[in-house]
Amino acid sequence: MIDYRQTVITQYRDSLTLMRLLDDWNDDIDPRAFFSAWLVNVWNIETATGYGLDIWGRIVGVSRIIKIQSGKYLGFSEADDLTEEPWNTAPWYVGNGNGNTNSSNLTDEAFRTLIFAKALANISDGSISSLNHILTILFSADGPVYVRDNGDLTMTYVFSFAPSDLQISIVELDGLLPTPAGVTVGYEVAS
DSSP: OOOGGGGSOHHHHTOHHHHHHHHHHHHHOOHHHHHHHHIIIIIOTTTOOTHHHHHHHHHHTOOSEEEEEOSOBBSSTTTTTTOBOOTTSSOBOOOTTSSSEEEEEOOHHHHHHHHHHHHHHHHOOOOHHHHHHHHHHHHTTTOOEEEEEOSSSEEEEEESSOOOHHHHHHHHSTTTSOOOTTOEEEEEEOO
16 A cells, blocks of 8 residues: 555654554555545635535535525615516515525536635736626626726626626625625616
8 A cells, every 4th residue: 555664753663653553544444545535525726515515615605505586576675686676566675685585506617716716816916807706707608797986985796697696696795706895886787
C-alpha cells in the first residue's frame, strides 16, 4: 500500500509493537481511496457534490436553500421589482422576505454557480465591471444582463429576459451581489 516507514520518526522505528500496529493498520486500511474521493467530492469545488458543496457554501457564506418570493403583489415598494399587479388583483406587498415565500433547495450545479458568484462578490471592488462579471456568471445562460449606473446614487440590474422567481430571489438575496455604499439598487426587464 503506502510506504509509511519514512514518516515514522527515528525514536519510534525500533518499537516492535508500534511498527507491528502500523503494519497491520496499513494492510487493513488503504487511505488512498478515501483521499482520492475526498479530493474529488469535497476539496475541488469544480467537482464537489452534495456535502462538499455545502462546506464550500459555509466557507463563502451562502446557503443551498433559498427563499423564493412567489406570486404577484399590489403596493408601492414593489413597483419596479417585477412583482407588481394592478388594483384589486393581488394581495398587498409587505416587503422582501415577507408574505408569500417558498424555499427552494438548489441543485448541485446551481449551488456551485451561486458559490462562485458569492466568492467573486466577497472579493469584488464594487465596480460596474465586477458586478457585470458576477451577473454574467449567474444569468448568462438565459440572456444578457448588465448593471446600469443611473447617475443619481442608484443603479439598476437590467435583464434582457423575464427572470424567474428563483432568479429574482437570487438578486434580492441579501449580501450576494455587492452594493456600493450609499447606492440604491433596483432591477428591471429591458423591452
